[in-house]
Amino acid sequence: MGVTEVVFLKSVDKHKFKEELIKKVKEAVKYFPELENETIYVGILDSKDDAEGRADSVNRIVKFRIDAYPTYVTIFHELMHVAIEIMYEKGERVPLTSEKFCSISAMARMPPELIDEEAIPYIGTPRVPKHLVPKICKEALEYRKHHRNYIEKCEEWLGCSIKQWGKGSVDITAWIKNEGA
Numbered sequence: 001m002g003v004t005e006v007v008f009l010k011s012v013d014k015h016k017f018k019e020e021l022i023k024k025v026k027e028a029v030k031y032f033p034e035l036e037n038e039t040i041y042v043g044i045l046d047s048k049d050d051a052e053g054r055a056d057s058v059n060r061i062v063k064f065r066i067d068a069y070p071t072y073v074t075i076f077h078e079l080m081h082v083a084i085e086i087m088y089e090k091g092e093r094v095p096l097t098s099e100k101f102c103s104i105s106a107m108a109r110m111p112p113e114l115i116d117e118e119a120i121p122y123i124g125t126p127r128v129p130k131h132l133v134p135k136i137c138k139e140a141l142e143y144r145k146h147h148r149n150y151i152e153k154c155e156e157w158l159g160c161s162i163k164q165w166g167k168g169s170v171d172i173t174a175w176i177k178n179e180g181a
């Protein structure tokens with residue numbers, strides 16, 4: 001197994017939750033085999049940028065908002081952008097600019113205990129129990145191999161789809177039975 005070198009840029013010193021950010025990024029990279037033998041740079045966003053995070057994937061840089069509490073959900077999402085770029089460079093057919101694909105792929109590899117936000121970026125707030133979220137996202141990536149509507153399906157299984165708003169909990173009984181979850 002290769003090593004991922006993580007370089008924290010000088011700007012990280014100014015981050016309000018510096019220790020937390022460093023700890024969480026170091027933990028998160030363990031879940032990204034694509035980043036092995038790569039150097040990942042971590043920095044902070046321009047103060048005028050109100051995003052939680054951004055990735056400059058080609059240059060292997062992830063940046064976070066200076067005053068935002070760093071969550072694993074955000075960190076996994078940004079690292080996933082870089083991982084997707086690397087998959088693309090290796091010839092995999094992955095959508096480079098889809099935020100939803102990025103989020104689904106990131107959540108699919110998260111241990112449930114690291115999920116520290118209610119909402120999934122660009123997807124919404126799932127109505128299913130947290131421990132099912134990574135399984136459902138993994139299932140959606142499987143489904144993607146043969147279907148184009150994997151995002152809609154994923155949102156439906158998570159109970160995030162717009163169609164389901166206000167309709168109460170989504171029925172995923174069949175899916176759970178299938179998975180033995």
Ligand SMILES: [Zn+2]
Binds near residue numbers: 077078081099102
């Ligand atoms: Zn993104």
